[in-house]
Amino acid sequence: MSAVITPPTRHRVIQRHSSTDLAAEITEARATWLEHGLCTLPADRDTAESAVAQLYRWCGYPEPEFVWTTSPPAAVELITAEGLTASVSLSRDSASRRIADRISRARERVTGERPGQRVPVLDLRAARELRVAPYAAAEMTIQESLDIGIDPRAIIHTAVQNSLRTSLFGGIAATIRTKMRPLNGVVAWYGQQEAHRVAICDALWRCGVARASASDHATVEIQATLATSTGWWWPFDDVCVLAERPIAIHTEPTPAGLHDERRLHHPDRRAVEFVDGTGVYVVHGTVVPDWVIDDPSPERIARERNVEVRRTAIERIGWDTYIDAAGLRLVDQSPDPGNPGGALQLYSTPPEWRTNEKILLAVNGSRERDGRRRRYGLQIPGWISTAVDAAGWTYGLRGADYAGLLRRT
Numbered sequence: 001m002s003a004v005i006t007p008p009t010r011h012r013v014i015q016r017h018s019s020t021d022l023a024a025e026i027t028e029a030r031a032t033w034l035e036h037g038l039c040t041l042p043a044d045r046d047t048a049e050s051a052v053a054q055l056y057r058w059c060g061y062p063e064p065e066f067v068w069t070t071s072p073p074a075a076v077e078l079i080t081a082e083g084l085t086a087s088v089s090l091s092r093d094s095a096s097r098r099i100a101d102r103i104s105r106a107r108e109r110v111t112g113e114r115p116g117q118r119v120p121v122l123d124l125r126a127a128r129e130l131r132v133a134p135y136a137a138a139e140m141t142i143q144e145s146l147d148i149g150i151d152p153r154a155i156i157h158t159a160v161q162n163s164l165r166t167s168l169f170g171g172i173a174a175t176i177r178t179k180m181r182p183l184n185g186v187v188a189w190y191g192q193q194e195a196h197r198v199a200i201c202d203a204l205w206r207c208g209v210a211r212a213s214a215s216d217h218a219t220v221e222i223q224a225t226l227a228t229s230t231g232w233w234w235p236f237d238d239v240c241v242l243a244e245r246p247i248a249i250h251t252e253p254t255p256a257g258l259h260d261e262r263r264l265h266h267p268d269r270r271a272v273e274f275v276d277g278t279g280v281y282v283v284h285g286t287v288v289p290d291w292v293i294d295d296p297s298p299e300r301i302a303r304e305r306n307v308e309v310r311r312t313a314i315e316r317i318g319w320d321t322y323i324d325a326a327g328l329r330l331v332d333q334s335p336d337p338g339n340p341g342g343a344l345q346l347y348s349t350p351p352e353w354r355t356n357e358k359i360l361l362a363v364n365g366s367r368e369r370d371g372r373r374r375r376y377g378l379q380i381p382g383w384i385s386t387a388v389d390a391a392g393w394t395y396g397l398r399g400a401d402y403a404g405l406l407r408r409t
Contacts, residue, residue, distance in 0.1 A: 019143065019146040019147055020143070022146055022152055022207055023142045023143045023146055025203070025206040025207050026142050026152070026155060026156055026159055026160060026203055026206070026207065027142060027159075028206075029156075029160055029199055029202050029203035029206055030159060030160045030163060030164065030199060030203070030259070030260060031260070032199075032202075033160075033164055033195040033196070033198060033199035033202065033227070034163075034164060034167065034168075034195070034260065034262070036192055036195050036227055036228045037164060037167065037168040037172070037192050037193060037195040037196075037227075038168075038192075038249050038251065038262075039192055039228075039245060040245060040246055040247055040248055040249055041245065042244065042245070043068075043229060043230045043231060043242070043244050043245050044228075044229040044230070045066075045068060045230075045242075047225060047229040048191075048225075048226060048229040048230035048233070048242060049066050049242075051222050051225040051226050051229065052064070052066070052226070052233065052235065052240050052242075054222055055099050055102070055103075055222060055235075056095060056099075056235070056240075058102060058219075059095060059098035059099055059102060060098065061095045061098070061237065062238075064095070064235070064236070064237075064238055064239050064240040065238060065239045065240070066239075066240055066242065067239060067240070067241050067242070068241075068242050068243070068244065069241060069242070069243050069244070070243070070244055070274055070275050070276035070278075071231075071243055071244065071246075071274035071275070071276050071278045072176050072177075072179075072180060072188075072231065072232045072243045072274075073176075073179045073180045073274075073278050074243065074274075074276055074278065075232065075234065075241050075242070075243045076180045076181055076183060078241060079183060079186070079234060079241055080181070080183070084186075084234075084236050084239065084241070085183055085184075085185065085186055094236075094237055095235050095236065095237045096186075096187045096234075096235045096236065096237075097187075099187075099235050100187055102219055103219060103222075103223055106212075106215070106216040106219035106220055107197060107201060107219075107220060107223075109212065109213070109216050110201045110204065110205075110210050110211075110212045110216055110217075110220060111200055111201060111204065111210065112153075112210070137150055137154055137155045137157075137158040137159065138158050138162070138258070138259075139258070140258065141258055142155055142159050142259070145158075145159075152207050152209055153204065153209050153210075156200060156203045156204055156207065156209075157200065158259065159258075159259040160196070160199050160200055160203045160259075161196050161197075161199065161200040162196075162259075163196075163257075163259035163260060163261050164195055164196035164199050165196040166254070166261050167251070167254075167260075167261050167262040167263070168192070168193040168194070168195055168196060169190065169193055169194060169196060171251075171262065171263055171264060171285070172193050172249065172264060172272060173190045173193040173194075175264055175271075175272060175280050175282060175287055176193075176232075176272060176280065178280060178287055179278060179280060183234075186234060187234070187235070188232055188233075188234050189226070189232065189233050189234070189235070190231075190232050191226055191227055191229075191230045191231045191232055191233060191243075191245070192227050192228070192230070192231060192245060193231075193232075194223070194227055195227045197223065197227075198220060198223055198224040198227050201220045202224070230242055230243075230245065231243040231244055231245040231246070244274065244275060246272050246273060246274050247273055247274060247275050248269075248270065248271075248272065248273040248279075249264075249271070249272055250264065250265060250266040250269075250271045250272075251263060251264055251265060251271070252265040252284070254285070263282075263284070263285035264280075264282035264285060265282055265283060265284050265285065266281075266282065266283075267283060267293075268293065269281075269293075270282075271283075281293050283312045283316075284312075286308045286309065286312050288309050288312050288313070289309065291313075292309060292312055292313045292316060293316070296313040296314075296316050296317050297317075297325075298322060298325045298326040298350075300313070301313045301314060301322070301326070302326070302350050302352035302353065303352065307379065311377065314377065315376070315377075319361055319375050319376070319377050320375070323347065323361070326350050327350075328347040328348060328349070328350065328359070329347060329348045330345060330346070330347055331346045331347060331348055331358060331385070331387075332345075332346040332385065332386045332387045333345045333346065333387055334386070334387045334388050336362060336363065336391065337388065337402065337403040337404070338391065338402060339362070339363060341363075342362065342363035343362075343363065344360065344361070344362055344387035344388060344390070344391050345360070345361040345362075345387060346358055346359070346360055346361075346380070346384075346385075346386065346387040346390050347359045347360075347361065349379075355382070356382030357379045357380060357381060357382050358379070358380045358381075358382055358384060358390065359377045359378070359379060359380065360377065360378045360379075360380045360387065360390040360391060360394070361375060361376075361377050362375070362376060362377075362378070362391060363375055363376075364376060378390075378394055380393060380394075381393070386399060388402060388403055389402075
């Protein structure tokens with residue numbers, strides 16, 4: 001599959017767009033590149049190799065030898081075993097550095113950004129507006145942002161670039177990295193998980209608020225092709241190592257996300273998996289070790305130092321079961337004044353946790369999709385002695401103030 005992005009010659013005057021048309025263009029660009037970022041089809045090796053070879057030629061290097069691996073972790077093992085890192089130096093001229101410079105500079109010219117900046121370089125007044133606008137756009141839908149006059153460029157940065165960066169680069173790519181040893185000084189490109197870098201250019205062109213030289217457009221088009229044809233890749237002077245895409249990616253909508261942000265999640269299997277069996281368990285965005293899914297137990301939970309992993313493991317076996325199995329001591333309990341019919345229970349933590357904190361067990365104020373109310377536990381400072389005070393602390397209230405609530409959510 002090769003990339004198709006709006007060519008810069010199709011400039012449209014932004015004033016001629018209705019806000020509905022602009023919202024549709026921005027939404028379509030984001031949806032298109034999110035789909036590419038989540039693709040689990042086998043890599044299009046011929047297309048990817050052709051795109052990389054073109055980058056090498058543009059940078060004055062001959063076409064490299066291509067080596068394909070089954071996953072990014074497998075690629076890192078190969079790079080290490082072959083000693084490819086020994087010839088890498090970011091301080092000298094190299095294929096890797098030239099490619100990085102060409103891609104980043106082309107994208108900066110298209111988007112108007114400079115390194116370290118998140119908004120286009122404009123006149124002082126426009127720059128001030130665009131520094132504030134992304135924060136406002138983050139709290140509104142695309143249509144709402146356009147209707148109150150926020151600059152489309154700021155909306156695109158928030159609703160397209162930032163959304164996809166969160167879902168793909170900061171979510172999936174970062175999760176995959178947890179299974180890999182670091183390669184110091186080596187430039188890695190993330191293929192489909194860098195779709196946010198291409199999507200912003202596409203969205204700006206779609207809305208007619210960016211122009212590009214033929215050279216810059218061709219460079220962005222090459223990165224778009226790589227984002228739609230391959231997983232991760234590592235360019236060296238005479239060899240390029242590429243990795244296959246995942247065979248499975250499972251996600252769910254990010255809670256309260258306004259711009260279709262996604263987070264990794266699967267309750268029973270790896271949320272990301274490669275053909276060689278490499279994979280990562282992720283539950284509601286939390287990366288967890290295999291035992292949390294396969295065999296959670298009070299003993300393993302007691303040894304776990306990561307609070308989120310521990311909470312996920314407890315919720316998997318159920319709080320009631322865990323409390324009985326771990327022998328937690330009930331410190332205090334009370335009807336929940338903010339949740340009629342619900343109860344608050346305050347427990348001491350197991351000695352193995354090596355903390356004097358307590359656990360507040362409460363019932364969610366809203367129902368799940370199946371109609372039930374989920375019980376959940378929260379870690380509470382050890383100095384709190386009553387269940388109502390503990391519940392109030394989670395809302396930044398004193399216990400007496402929390403007791404006066406009509407209902408919480």
